[in-house]
Amino acid sequence: MSTLLPSSVMQGMSPDLASFLGNMQAQFMSLQQRTNELESLAATNARLTAQLVNAEKLIADLRSQLASQGNCQITTNASTSSAPTTPKEPGTEASTWATTAAAAHNSVVVPTALSVCKTPRPPSVRQVAASARMFAIPTGPKGYQYVYIPRSRRLTHREVRNSLKTLGVDTGRILDINFPAKDVVGILVHNQYAEKFQTTLTTVAIEILDAFDPLDPKNIADPKYKSLSDSELEEVAAELHSDRCMKALKYLRPHVAVPVGHFFCDQGWISKEDIPVHSVSGPGAGIHDFQSPSRRTSVAMSE
Structure with a gap:
């Protein structure tokens, strides 16, 4: 209006x-x-x-x-x-x-x-089994061993773990992976798992190299050692394998590194002074220095 x-x-x-x-x-x-x-x-x-x-x-x-x-x-x-x-x-x-x-x-x-809030994921079968082993009474064989198998090409540690997992191996039971020769993979496991581990591999037609000797000078592929004598090559092979053992101890958890170190020492691969010991300096501390004063500061790998 x-x-x-x-x-x-x-x-x-x-x-x-x-x-x-x-x-x-x-x-x-x-x-x-x-x-x-x-x-x-x-x-x-x-x-x-x-x-x-x-x-x-x-x-x-x-x-x-x-x-x-x-x-x-x-x-x-x-x-x-x-x-x-x-x-x-x-x-x-x-x-x-x-x-x-x-x-x-x-x-x-x-x-x-x-x-x-997210519902916590239930633990896997492998996690439950690992936790149960902490409280189980030790039974069966003790000690450790390297299981050697062939390889057709150059591989990384991750590739080996992933491939073994695909084949059904419990990779949580694998303690160390090394390459002692250009066509060989060495896998460290506890003796209680060794039989099952080898059975899993042979089921898929993977050969176990029972006769392989990590201290054999024939494993040295680096041409710079070609001029050395047989005795000198044996020393180099021992040093190379000892270096691989020390490297394995460096990455193992302290409660595992100590018994594995004793196993290496019993095999004559490292000295008694190289066996790691638990630190007493408090939580979070690791284990003592792995490198003995007499050890070489650098050793060429055999690949």
Whole structure:
């Protein structure tokens, strides 16, 4: 509806009265505009309040479901504060309403995701067996042995482990992998696992090199040793194998490195002084230096 008086009526009035009515009409139109804005904000407020109620109901339902499944703690990315209140009485500037509307719109965020605690993965059969062995009474054969098998090409330690795992070998029982000759892989295992390990390999037609001697000078492939005598080659072969043993001890856990070190010493591959011992300096400390003063600082590998 129009709130303006006809121009003919305005012209028939005195100037003071016409000015007064003009001011009243302008104020009336301003109040009508602000009333429309207030009604729009009230509608927005009602809509957001309804969304917040629905969101809180959804959160409560999900909390109840998750609590019945695993009593997991739930966190949300939305604010669950009280619903926005009705805007205050408008001020004298129209921009105040725009600011209030933006604040009301941003004050409520409908939750889009819930973060729940993850259910711990059950231990594998191998992990359970390894833990059980810690508390089992020692039975069966003791000690360790290297099982030697052929290789058709140059391999890395990771490739050997992955391939053995594919063949069904429990790689958690493998203590060391080395390459004593260009076509041979040496795998250190406990005697209690050796029979099963060899059976797994022979099942897939992998030959066990029972006659392989890691101290044989014929294993030395580096041409720089070609001019050495037989006795000198035997010394080099012993040094190379001793170096492989020391390297294996370096990467074994202390409680395993000590008995393996005694096994190496009994075989004559390392000296008694090279057997690692547990450190007594406190938690987190490793084992003593593996390298004896008399050992060579560098030995060429035989590959």
